[in-house]
Amino acid sequence: xxxxxASSYSADDLRRAQTYKARDYPQDVDPNIEGLVREMISSFxxxxxxxxxxxxxxxxxxxxxxxxxxxxxxxQKMLTQTLRRMERDGLVVRKLYAxxxxxxxxxLSPLGLTLSAAFCNVxxxxxxxxxxxxxxxxxxxxxx
Amino acid sequence: xxxxxASSYSADDLRRAQTYKARDYPQDVDPNIEGLVREMISSFxxxxxxxxxxxxxxxxxxxxxxxxxxxxxxxQKMLTQTLRRMERDGLVVRKLYAxxxxxxxxxLSPLGLTLSAAFCNVxxxxxxxxxxxxxxxxxxxxxx
DNA sequence: CGGTATCCACTTAGATACTG
DNA sequence: CAGTATCTAAGTGGATACCG
Numbered sequence: 001x002x003x004x005x006a007s008s009y010s011a012d013d014l015r016r017a018q019t020y021k022a023r024d025y026p027q028d029v030d031p032n033i034e035g036l037v038r039e040m041i042s043s044f045x046x047x048x049x050x051x052x053x054x055x056x057x058x059x060x061x062x063x064x065x066x067x068x069x070x071x072x073x074x075x076q077k078m079l080t081q082t083l084r085r086m087e088r089d090g091l092v093v094r095k096l097y098a099x100x101x102x103x104x105x106x107x108l109s110p111l112g113l114t115l116s117a118a119f120c121n122v123x124x125x126x127x128x129x130x131x132x133x134x135x136x137x138x139x140x141x142x143x144x
Numbered sequence: 145x146x147x148x149x150a151s152s153y154s155a156d157d158l159r160r161a162q163t164y165k166a167r168d169y170p171q172d173v174d175p176n177i178e179g180l181v182r183e184m185i186s187s188f189x190x191x192x193x194x195x196x197x198x199x200x201x202x203x204x205x206x207x208x209x210x211x212x213x214x215x216x217x218x219x220q221k222m223l224t225q226t227l228r229r230m231e232r233d234g235l236v237v238r239k240l241y242a243x244x245x246x247x248x249x250x251x252l253s254p255l256g257l258t259l260s261a262a263f264c265n266v267x268x269x270x271x272x273x274x275x276x277x278x279x280x281x282x283x284x285x286x287x288x
Numbered sequence: 289c290g291g292t293a294t295c296c297a298c299t300t301a302g303a304t305a306c307t308g
Numbered sequence: 309c310a311g312t313a314t315c316t317a318a319g320t321g322g323a324t325a326c327c328g
Contacts, residue, residue, distance in 0.1 A: 008204060013254040017261035022166035029271055035216075037270040038195050040277060045194050047186045054182075060152060064310055072179075075302055080311065090280025101309040102308080110157040111276055117161035118269040125262040126181040127173055132255055133184060136234025208290055219322055224291065245289040246328080 020121045043089075048074055048082045050119065053108070056092065057116040061107040091115060164265045187233075192218055192226045194263065197252070200236065201260040205251040235259060 009017075029037070044050070048071065055070045056062065062070070068079055083106060086092040091112035097103040108116060153161075173181070188194070192215065199214045200206065206214070212223055227250060230236040235256035241247040252260060 008251070009254065009257060013257055016254070017257045020166060020258055020261040021264050022164060023265070023268060033271060033274070036274055037267065038198075040274050041194055041266065041270050042191045045189045045191060047189060050185055050189050051182050076311080077303090078301065081301095088281055088284040089277050090284075096310095100308085102311080104310060107152070110153065110160070111273060111280070113153060113157055113161050114164055114273065115266075115269055117164040118265040120165050121167070121262040121265055122185065122259075123181065124167060125259055126184050127177060129255060129258065130177070130180055130184050133233050136255070137232055140232040140234075220291080221323095222321065225321095240290095244328085246291080248290060 020125055022121070043085075044115075046082075048078055049086060052079075052082060052086065053091070053112065053116050053119060054123065056106065056108045056112070061105050064104050064106070067106060086112070164269055166265070187229075188259075190226075192222055193230060196223075196226060196230065197235070197256065197260050197263060198267065200250065200252045200256070205249050208248050208250070211250060230256070 051071050051074075052067065055067060059066075059070065064079070064083075067083070068074060068076065071079070074082075083092060083094070087094050090109055093107050093109045095105045095107070097105070195215050195218075196211065199211060203210075203214065208223070208227075211227070212218060212220065215223065218226075227236060227238070231238050234253055237251050237253045239249045239251070241249070
């Protein structure tokens, strides 16, 4: 995570890259921190976490079964597991109502809210560039 | 990916979240696109891709073995596999020099460059909040 | 050097059944 | 409703050996 990267790119590429950035890096990052941070990013960077983060960002507060409906394809097991990890990491708040049948509500914590915000640009990138990725894949597969 | 989320947060939380955002969403996103995008994000959201993206963003152009050195813990197999996928997705450019011994250089494509830029805020978030995550984990584990 | 191929241990995730 | 428990199939990733 250096402040600047090697610049063998066109001015236009770099300008376009800038539109995805909110802030410059504060400074070069301590290599020790770098390791910790990579480890942490790796733990968040899984299939479901990002999608759940996005869902709660959009919808605010949801019950267990509502999240399941929004995140198509997830199994109950993975949903439980992922939510539990996110709660442990302080990203999600779990509110249990003592009633029968049980009712549990999930929402983003302030920490989860800021992480979601940080992911915004990635989502925007995906919306704007998914066709380019598809095209690249098609080209690659044709040549192979 | 709606433009706004449910707001049961303090003004301060929301202000803090804003600092991680570069741009507002262009509009509510077509649900069909939403699915495609989630699928794509899921495919990028793995342990190694993000770290390699960051490494190439920092260093510019690297040889295979140099990336291996920068990304500690990765096996040769996973590095090959991940780089191949990233090349297929159009994020990375692979340049092969016809010489003995072989020399291969990897760098970000313009598409990869913009994605890296979009990830900047996530890295910044991680640098600024990894202690909060550690604290949350400690609290959670103590209570359990 | 930068891979590919094969084998194998381990992990992961889905399906199913059951519970407070 | 919101889980937990168990079993099993599939996938992942490391180690090793070999190749252009």
